[in-house]
Amino acid sequence: MNTIRSILAVSALLVILFTFILISFNPGYGLFSFGHPEEKSWRIALYKYYIENGANLSGGANIVTDIVFDLRGYDTLGEATVLFTAIAGALALLRRGGAK
């Protein structure tokens, strides 16, 4: 990269970093308060529902497991598929031969 582009790149990074700092610290900007999510009145307390009813819904004491394998099981299927894709892709890229 040439000089102008490096300067532009650094300033772009600074813009993004500044925005992130802004949303971490400025309460008026729609901050998510660290450790106190219920401070935001408009936030849906989905996690409270999971904690209170997760065990009843799917029968596991570990709520994370309930979510991974039942409530959001479709994502886990997708995750397994991603793994399968990556392995199939790596096998395709590292296969022998192919010099045709």
Added chain:
Amino acid sequence: MMVYLTAFALIMLGIAGMLFRRNLLKIIMALSVADSGAYLLLIAIGYRSGGTAPILTGYEGGPMVDPLPQALVLTAIVIGVCVLIMAVSLVVNVYRHYGTLDVSELRRLRG
């Protein structure tokens, strides 16, 4: 707050590394640093002060942390690993063809 800042700093460091390093392996490492920042951000969002792990043990000493981001991070980590698998197998092939990992040598396709 500092956790958020650490997460954002990791993301920024990763992106900066991708922009200013010229070795392909280092670029990939920078990518995974940025990914780690994203995971840390997710976990930090789920934190509640004084919270315990979201496992029902009968212990009633305070709130539990948000379990959903932890589940998301599990998925995201596996996806990140898969991206690394693909990236590294491509790097092997790049080295076979070009004999170098410098991205400035990787410029035969242009225009």
Added chain:
Amino acid sequence: MSHLPICGIVVYLTAAFLTPLLYKAHRRVAEGVFLASTLSNPVLQTLLILELSSNSWKPIVYTLGAAGPYEWTYPIRIVLEVDALSAFMALIVTSISAAVALFSIGYMEEDGLQKYYTLFLLLDAGMLGMVLTGDLFNLYVFLEITSISSYALVAFRKHQWEAVEAGMKYMIMGSLASTIILVSIALLYGEYGTLTMAQLGWQYRHHPTGMARVALAGLLAGFLMKGGIVPVHMWLADAHPAAPSTISALLSGLVIKVGIYSAARIAYSVFWMGTDVRLLGWLVVVVGAASIIVGNLLAGFQRDIKRLLAYSSIGQVGYVVTGLGIALIPGVNPEASRAALDGALFHLLNHAVLKAMLFLSVGAIVHSLGTRDIGYMGGIAKRMPLTSAVVLLGAMGIIGAPPLNGFVSKWMLYEATAIFNPIIGAIAVLGTAFSTVAYGRLFYALLGRESRLVADRSPRDPGLWMSVPMIFLAAASVLFGILPRIPVVGLVRPARAALLSPGSYTSWLKVAGGILSSPNLPPAGQPISVFGSWVPAVFLLVFAISIAFFLLIRNLSASGVRTVGEGVKAFLSGEDERDFEALQLPGTSVVWGFAEAVKSLVNALKREHSGDLTVYLFWLIFLYAVLILLWGGA
């Protein structure tokens, strides 16, 4: 509850997992499963569309793991939400990939075929999951399935340096975009505490916050990169030509469209209402217009035929994005807004058909000649009449010649852009002029004198497996051109209505109560006529501005000195100079003046496509920062 929405994904995934196992038993068995899954899926999606339309296009919400979305006030599980737009996209994705799958049976004869079939099916499953899902994180997961399988497929011919280099660049850029998308999803979850897109849209409408806007900036930057929009398009021109031609057809026809779809879904259904999106709409229009110029212009200067098609994809997707951007801007003439969206969605369909057809038929030519240089394709029309006819038909469709389908959608877009803003209208017309130059060279090459290579190789038309999909796509293109009312009324308009009324996307929510109407548009009022209306004054203005543009570009460049040399070969047969003299209609008289006139612009653009990965990454970060500044910080 009907299980139709998930069926297509299940079929693709099952076949993807079965294919490598069955391939061990016998190759034909695996191919049978591959074909059965890809060919049955369009039927499933058609059934889905019929079910939707019989229920007056109300979105179907399918909950994974429960009978309905409501165990609580808010949806707690992953939902698939199928509205008219999703079903429209799902039908395009499955039909085009069915045609491509049929073609690949005859086309692919390399080693590692079982991996090719598996990755092909996974790519389809990823795209179908992306268009049908109603959950943001699930969208990310399926985006990664799509992306990872396309990285692998781009680099599938790993013994060629070109495929490996293109795959590497595509992979690094795509992964950075995915990371940005993941961070934005995390921000949205932190802000609103839910991941269901409809619920997020509802929350945003009632409590728009700055952080949600920052998240939107990241999502848009990421998905525009996946869609190959200027200035983050550089990977596309490398990756699409390097892949096997069948995969190029999928990538150009579908994968970039799915990226655009996701951007549109998020910008319209999640974020549209609740705040002023004028700036964002203008930004999208500007990048779309830039794509039209850059893509179509650079297409005219490629010798590699597949690279020409790839650049042309950038230009044509630019039309789609411009149309989508116009409808985002509040206060635009509603008629123009509707026409822009109709045109954009119809052009999306048409471009998918045309580009798949072009890549498949060009793939057959490249396969038989062993080169991708246009200069060596002279006179191939005599040897491969069917394939050449399909190529030229596709070229005419992309240029927008009546009576093909490209004409209809482009006409709608010309009209919409001209009413919206004459300068954008002029850019749309200019883009067509540029693409005429690009594809005009194909006519010279294919119909011209026979080159020595063609005479030596004596290529023949491909067999039945490969001819049928080409003819099918060509027939679709002619049919949509002659009877545009069938797809426009049956598919495009409901999809447009779904985009324009974000209230209907969230109408199934328990908290929704009354349906919000969109801020600046009447619901589905008087439908605009398919061929649009003719407003002479506006079009005269557009043509005047186009001519002014041409003069400007001409004056900017140095006075043209025609030097006969390298450039001649690009559109002639690649023979020596004496053959050039023997031609009745020299190509110079058509293209050379143009090439000289825009030389300075093209050279500047070519310098920017330097092949340097870090520069490409820089543009992605730059776009992200600009989006945050213009929209997130507002």
